[in-house]
């Protein structure tokens with residue numbers, strides 16, 4: 001287990017993953033829905049679900065600065081954009097998945113500080129693997145990118161389908177939610193349009 005992280009904002013303080021407690025909670029939930037947790041097929045389920053949650057919420061125990069590490073000094077001062085990064089997150093209202101893609105772009109700082117491309121995808125995962133709403137996921141990625149890489153600007157666009165709108169409730173499969181966060185020079189209409197046309201091009 002890596003160091004627990006103290007998160008700011010409305011997430012509160014996050015401790016470590018408590019496997020035994022998660023197991024007991026899943027067993028309780030099975031009883032609550034009218035199942036028999038002692039029948040053969042369910043005997044291992046609380047332990048399995050606990051392990052699964054540990055993985056699904058692994059981002060709670062990671063800091064963005066730990067993944068956005070490798071910085072190169074290439075003197076590159078034009079936009080860098082990674083498209084179609086798979087997003088697998090969990091809606092904090094219903095604890096069911098929402099999934100889709102993220103597009104993350106930035107214009108490096110004047111001294112050309114850039115990061116490895118895979119690190120942008122890792123950054124998405126750090127925030128996606130937490131109980132989330134799509135809007136906060138989007139702004140957290142943009143804000144941490146600005147804070148850690150100090151670029152001249154960045155853009156984050158996320159497109160997701162929410163299982164809480166598909167498998168229950170309003171039941172609208174196929175509906176996509178699109179959120180964006182734009183910071184610094186990417187707020188300039190011409191630059192923003194350039195980024196958006198690259199993102200939208202298929």
Ligand SMILES: Nc1nc2c(ncn2[C@@H]2O[C@H](COP(=O)(O)OP(=O)(O)OP(=O)(O)O)[C@@H](O)[C@H]2O)c(=O)[nH]1
Nearest residue numbers: 091092093094132133134135162164165168169170
């Ligand atoms: N803004 C936002 N809303 C979300 C997100 N994920 C889920 N929701 C919505 O959160 C809302 C929760 O609404 P509630 O009325 O408290 O819960 P509910 O009775 O289960 O709502 P229904 O889903 O309409 O049945 C729903 O409208 C969800 O669609 C998200 O990432 N962002």
Ligand SMILES: [Zn+2]
Nearest residue numbers: 091093094164
């Ligand atoms: Zn939901």
